[in-house]
Amino acid sequence: xxxxxxxxxxxxxxxxxxxxxxxxxxxxxxxxxxxxxxxxxxxxxxxxxxxxxxxxxxxxxxxxxxxxxxxxxxxxxxxxxxxxxxxxxxxxxxxxxxxxxxxxxxxxxxxxxxxxxxxxxxxxxxxxxxxxxxxxxxxxxxxxxxxxxxxxxxxxxxxxxxxxxxxxxxxxxxxxxxxxxxxxxxxxxxxxxxxxxxxxxxxxxxxxxxxxxxxxxxxxxxxxxxxxxxxxxxxxxxxxxxxxxxxxxxxxxxxxxxxxxxxxxxxxxxxxxxxxxxxxxxxxxxxxxxxxxxxxxxxxxxxxxxxxxxxxxxxxxxxxxxxxxxxxxxxxxxxxxxxxxxxxxxxxxxxxxxxxxxxxxxxxxxxxxxxxxxxxxxxxxxxxxxxxxxxxxxxxxxxxxxxxxxxxxxxxxxxxxxxxxxxx
DNA sequence: TCTGGGGTCCTAGGACCC
DNA sequence: TCTGGGGTCCTAGGACCC
Numbered sequence: 001x002x003x004x005x006x007x008x009x010x011x012x013x014x015x016x017x018x019x020x021x022x023x024x025x026x027x028x029x030x031x032x033x034x035x036x037x038x039x040x041x042x043x044x045x046x047x048x049x050x051x052x053x054x055x056x057x058x059x060x061x062x063x064x065x066x067x068x069x070x071x072x073x074x075x076x077x078x079x080x081x082x083x084x085x086x087x088x089x090x091x092x093x094x095x096x097x098x099x100x101x102x103x104x105x106x107x108x109x110x111x112x113x114x115x116x117x118x119x120x121x122x123x124x125x126x127x128x129x130x131x132x133x134x135x136x137x138x139x140x141x142x143x144x145x146x147x148x149x150x151x152x153x154x155x156x157x158x159x160x161x162x163x164x165x166x167x168x169x170x171x172x173x174x175x176x177x178x179x180x181x182x183x184x185x186x187x188x189x190x191x192x193x194x195x196x197x198x199x200x201x202x203x204x205x206x207x208x209x210x211x212x213x214x215x216x217x218x219x220x221x222x223x224x225x226x227x228x229x230x231x232x233x234x235x236x237x238x239x240x241x242x243x244x245x246x247x248x249x250x251x252x253x254x255x256x257x258x259x260x261x262x263x264x265x266x267x268x269x270x271x272x273x274x275x276x277x278x279x280x281x282x283x284x285x286x287x288x289x290x291x292x293x294x295x296x297x298x299x300x301x302x303x304x305x306x307x308x309x310x311x312x313x314x315x316x317x318x319x320x321x322x323x324x325x326x327x328x329x330x331x332x333x334x335x336x337x338x339x340x341x342x343x344x345x346x347x348x349x350x351x352x353x354x355x356x357x358x359x360x361x362x363x364x365x366x367x368x369x370x371x372x373x374x375x376x377x378x379x380x381x382x383x384x385x386x387x388x389x390x391x392x393x394x395x396x397x398x399x400x401x402x403x404x405x406x407x408x409x410x411x412x413x414x415x416x417x418x419x420x421x422x423x424x
Numbered sequence: 425t426c427t428g429g430g431g432t433c434c435t436a437g438g439a440c441c442c
Numbered sequence: 443t444c445t446g447g448g449g450t451c452c453t454a455g456g457a458c459c460c
Contacts, residue, residue, distance in 0.1 A: 032428090033427090033428035033429075034428050034429065035426090035427090036426085037426080037427055037428050038427060038428060040428070040429095040460095054427090054428090055427085056426070056427040057426070057427080058425080058426040058427075059426090059427080061426090074428085100459090100460085101459080101460045102460075103460080104460080185458090185459080186457095186458065186459085188457065188458050188459080189457095189458095190456080190457065190458090191457080191458085218457095219433090219434065219435080219456085219457060219458085220434060220435065221433095221434075222433075222434065222457085222458080245430095245431075246431090246432080247430085247431070247432090248430090248431095249429075249430055249431080250429090250430090251428090251429065251430080252428085252429080253427090253428070253429090296427090297427090298426095298427055343428095345429090347430095402428095
């Protein structure tokens with residue numbers, strides 16, 4: 001029988017902030033999305049004040065002030081680095097690890113007895129807390145979907161001490177009966193409504209539905225697998241190898257309203273260099289670049305306006321200049337004056353390994369010269385920080401740049417931000 | 425005034441082929 | 443009235459995830 005453990009950092013971003021600022025312990029905190037737009041992480045105290053996940057910051061502001069909640073801009077440099085450290089510690093507990101997201105991973109656990117599994121879970125938890133400083137919860141079960149359920153149960157019920165084992169049949173049924181259908185991995189808003197309408201409210205009720213029914217009502221094979229997994233039949237394997245991305249996007253809302261073509265042009269150039277950097281990191285090339293820019297979709301005063309264009313290069317590339325030349329030429333043709341722009345971005349598609357690029361008649365392949373130039377740029381930016389080397393076309397002033405007014409230090413990646421210990 | 429960013433997979437339906 | 447059968451490929455859109 002397969003055994004999966006799902007390990008998940010509690011309120012991960014909020015916990016990262018606390019690791020380097022202990023005065024935040026027991027203080028309610030929230031972390032905001034890019035541009036300080038929405039609340040995307042909350043400490044338990046903040047949750048208890050009714051601050052909703054994903055809610056606009058400006059709507060929550062009063063609640064935040066009234067309850068003395070500390071708010072932070074998101075600090076992905078810090079969270080990404082803390083995540084890498086956590087995953088490294090976790091990988092010492094099993095050779096089979098799937099990093100599922102910035103704060104979650106699945107471990108394959110074979111060959112332990114049930115009793116050992118629970119205490120092994122406790123060991124994992126304590127080690128992560130000791131090495132990284134992040135509290136986490138662990139769900140252990142014969143399928144990934146059940147491991148998710150178990151993890152959630154552990155988080156909600158302190159008596160579990162953060163570890164829930166969901167192998168025994170009676171325990172499985174007991175927990176499924178106490179799990180709302182919308183809390184299952186794979187059930188989102190649409191399916192929740194559909195299920196509630198049919199009076200299916202708990203995970204247990206869903207697990208009793210016939211496979212065919214799940215197939216017609218919950219997105220085909222996806223729904224079929226979901227029901228099987230709830231019943232303990234493992235259908236979703238551990239993915240221990242990180243596949244290269246098939247799409248790479250770089251998009252951002254502007255820090256303030258933008259009306260000038262020049263600002264859009266700079267921002268697109270900036271996003272192209274970010275996106276192609278990710279592309280080169282995974283040693284890929286892309287053939288298609290899509291770019292867009294649009295006004296504020298939430299505006300009640302102005303109509304929504306959006307431009308969306310795709311361009312296919314003659315040969316796949318990872319050279320930002322090639323993408324940028326194509327995009328800038330097209331931008332000139334489709335920019336519209338008199339619109340209050342809110343956001344823009346680029347998406348790279350038709351991504352393949354850099355090794356098997358087909359040359360064409362006119363040989364538009366990336367030259368060795370441009371490749372070594374870009375390799376040097378990447379190296380410098382990695383060593384000295386993003387933006388040390390950049391393209392002049394992405395601008396110097398960057399009045400359109402995203403806001404991050406409440407950001408904490410880059411404690412683990414910047415010497416200036418290293419914590420100081422006071423002695424004596 | 426102020427509402428994120430980055431992904432995946434699956435299906436249905438149309439175009440097209442023999 | 444009644445208009446084959448079987449296949450592939452592509453795309454748009456829907457659903458989900460963190």
